Amino acid sequence: MKIPTITLTFALAALLSTAGCGNGPLKKARIDGTDTTGAILVDQVGYYPDAQKIALIRSDAANFDVIDAGTGKVAYSGSTGEPRYWEFSGDTVRTADFSQLTKPGTYRLCLDESEICSAGFRVDDDVYTDITRAAVKSFYLNRSGFEITPEFGSTWARPAGHPDTAVIVHESAASEGRPAGTVISSPGGWYDAGDYNKYIVNSSISNYTLLLFYQLFPEYCRSLSLNIPESNNDIADVVDELLYNLRWTLTMQDPEDGGVYHKLTNKGFGGFEMPDEATEPRYVVQKTTAATLDFAAVTAMAGHLFADDPSEELRTLSVTCLEASDRAMSWAEAHPDVVYHQPKDISTGAYGDDNLTDELFWAKAEVAITKGTPPEADFLTGFRPGTPSWNQVDMLGLISLAFADDPAFSEVKKTAAGLITGYADMLVEKAAASPYRISLDYFNWGSNSDVANQALLMIIAMKITGDSKYLPFIQDQVDYLLGRNATGYCFVTGFGSLSPMNIHHRPSGSDDVPEPVPGFLVGGPNTNVMNDCPPTVKRSTFPAKSYADQLCSYSTNEICINWNAPLVFILGTLDSMKP
Ligand SMILES: [Ca+2]
Numbered sequence: 372m373k374i375p376t377i378t379l380t381f382a383l384a385a386l387l388s389t390a391g392c393g394n395g396p397l398k399k400a401r402i403d404g405t406d407t408t409g410a411i412l413v414d415q416v417g418y419y420p421d422a423q424k425i426a427l428i429r430s431d432a433a434n435f436d437v438i439d440a441g442t443g444k445v446a447y448s449g450s451t452g453e454p455r456y457w458e459f460s461g462d463t464v465r466t467a468d469f470s471q472l473t474k475p476g477t478y479r480l481c482l483d484e485s486e487i488c489s490a491g492f493r494v495d496d497d498v499y500t501d502i503t504r505a506a507v508k509s510f511y512l513n514r515s516g517f518e519i520t521p522e523f524g525s526t527w528a529r530p531a532g533h534p535d536t537a538v539i540v541h542e543s544a545a546s547e548g549r550p551a552g553t554v555i556s557s558p559g560g561w562y563d564a565g566d567y568n569k570y571i572v573n574s575s576i577s578n579y580t581l582l583l584f585y586q587l588f589p590e591y592c593r594s595l596s597l598n599i600p601e602s603n604n605d606i607a608d609v610v611d612e613l614l615y616n617l618r619w620t621l622t623m624q625d626p627e628d629g630g631v632y633h634k635l636t637n638k639g640f641g642g643f644e645m646p647d648e649a650t651e652p653r654y655v656v657q658k659t660t661a662a663t664l665d666f667a668a669v670t671a672m673a674g675h676l677f678a679d680d681p682s683e684e685l686r687t688l689s690v691t692c693l694e695a696s697d698r699a700m701s702w703a704e705a706h707p708d709v710v711y712h713q714p715k716d717i718s719t720g721a722y723g724d725d726n727l728t729d730e731l732f733w734a735k736a737e738v739a740i741t742k743g744t745p746p747e748a749d750f751l752t753g754f755r756p757g758t759p760s761w762n763q764v765d766m767l768g769l770i771s772l773a774f775a776d777d778p779a780f781s782e783v784k785k786t787a788a789g790l791i792t793g794y795a796d797m798l799v800e801k802a803a804a805s806p807y808r809i810s811l812d813y814f815n816w817g818s819n820s821d822v823a824n825q826a827l828l829m830i831i832a833m834k835i836t837g838d839s840k841y842l843p844f845i846q847d848q849v850d851y852l853l854g855r856n857a858t859g860y861c862f863v864t865g866f867g868s869l870s871p872m873n874i875h876h877r878p879s880g881s882d883d884v885p886e887p888v889p890g891f892l893v894g895g896p897n898t899n900v901m902n903d904c905p906p907t908v909k910r911s912t913f914p915a916k917s918y919a920d921q922l923c924s925y926s927t928n929e930i931c932i933n934w935n936a937p938l939v940f941i942l943g944t945l946d947s948m949k950p
């Protein structure tokens with residue numbers, strides 16, 4: 372946990388500096404003091420030396436200093452920008468731009484000539500390395516059916532739970548070959564979120580995002596060591612980690628007809644207990660078109676991506692994935708509109724979705740790329756770009772088309788690229804107009820993942836065009852998630868000077884470790900109250916402040932694999948750019 376470490380560091384620094392000479396009372400107060408007013412919002416993890424560095428100030432301060440956190444010496448002074456009101460937070464903020472400060476170090480930002488100073492933050496080349504590793508490693512720490520040992524899990528070691536080698540076919544999932552009550556094996560995979568269940572639709576977008584990360588940043592992925600059990604094989608650890616989930620999804624396909632079960636679940640959510648203590652029966656529930664199309668898309672993509680990989684294991688897996696994809700597509704063609712209906716005796720996440728046109732688009736796009744057969748000329752006609760989410764996945768297919776390397780795809784590739792950059796440019800315009808400098812202008816459940824996915828789209832646009840105009844806006848979205856937001860929290864567990872401590876995550880809420888499992892992005896502000904906490908837990912009526920660091924608050928403080936996947940993508944992109 373970083374909070375005690377940083378406190379210790381500054382306590383030590385303060386001690387050393389008072390032993391020196393010529394430190395006036397103000398300088399000492401600046402080193403010791405912290406901003407308890409919430410007036411200063413910075414990226415609490417830090418900035419690259421040559422990056423845009425903009426803090427937001429919620430006060431009338433006209434000037435600011437950036438001081439060396441150890442000595443109190445002023446490293447940079449500047450004036451704040453014009454006050455701007457943000458309707459989503461009810462705040463008036465000014466910018467404090469210290470981009471010109473490029474010397475590596477640990478700093479605090481102080482207002483006017485006062486003792487109101489931010490906590491320390493770093494400027495250095497490696498500021499995002501640890502947090503990127505932690506963001507990927509959170510998937511390892513959320514593995515189902517897997518013992519987390521102290522060697523790899525440190526304080527968060529725990530016994531294995533949910534082996535899922537004896538899973539019951541629920542009556543909603545019964546087929547001729549597998550009648551209700553049949554026992555099947557479906558081990559592995561990640562727990563989806565704060566609960567212990569596993570859902571194909573949400574796994575699919577998560578797997579896609581990590582596969583895309585490997586596709587676009589292969590060298591960086593190979594350089595990123597995670598200290599997981601597979602760290603010494605010939606596969607990039609990011610890929611090892613996603614394979615743990617991808618291989619589970621393969622077991623969710625009925626070998627007889629190719630259809631894919633919607634989820635593997637307990638009947639209800641269950642209490643806050645450790646994985647090995649949660650031993651209620653597990654079921655596979657209803658095959659659906661959404662799950663099967665999503666599965667077909669991801670297995671096609673993995674099959675294509677791994678076909679020529681240096682690793683023999685991945686080349687072998689590629690063949691398995693391509694066969695699985697074909698069989699899933701056949702089932703989906705025969706069952707084009709089977710939507711999920713939650714059975715009466717099941718109350719876990721539904722991930723229900725009535726609109727399957729985007730799932731079909733995604734699967735068709737991935738299959739087309741895999742087979743080297745461009746889609747029909749009107750495939751992109753009327754396409755409306757948007758921010759991807761678990762139930763809106765056509766953008767994933769569009770991104771894949773924009774990176775298709777087969778010359779036969781040059782036309783569709785160009786159109787796809789234009790649609791993505793057009794949308795990303797609109798996001799950039801919104802961010803430029805926003806006092807908090809983010810493109811998001813709605814705050815639903817998991818709003819932080821929408822911020823992350825919009826940053827992902829800006830990165831895709833930067834990759835497509837090679838235009839560095841996107842970079843400061845990508846930084847702005849990252850800064851928001853890491854502390855420069857209206858709540859003042861760094862939204863990634865274990866990082867920042869103010870970080871969520873009470874996440875809605877069963878292992879974190881039931882182990883003996885005070886600090887939550889690190890590296891998770893919490894859902895963040897949510898306009899919808901959802902009545903998940905007792906009335907004593909108050910949330911702001913302003914959307915961008917409607918957040919509670921409370922275990923009960925699954926509407927704002929849960930974690931989820933499809934939220935962490937874009938976090939990995941955006942932090943990893945920035946980390947890959949370090950010199
Ligand atoms: Ca490895």
Ligand SMILES: [Ca+2]
Nearest residue numbers: 726729762763
């Ligand atoms: Ca959909």
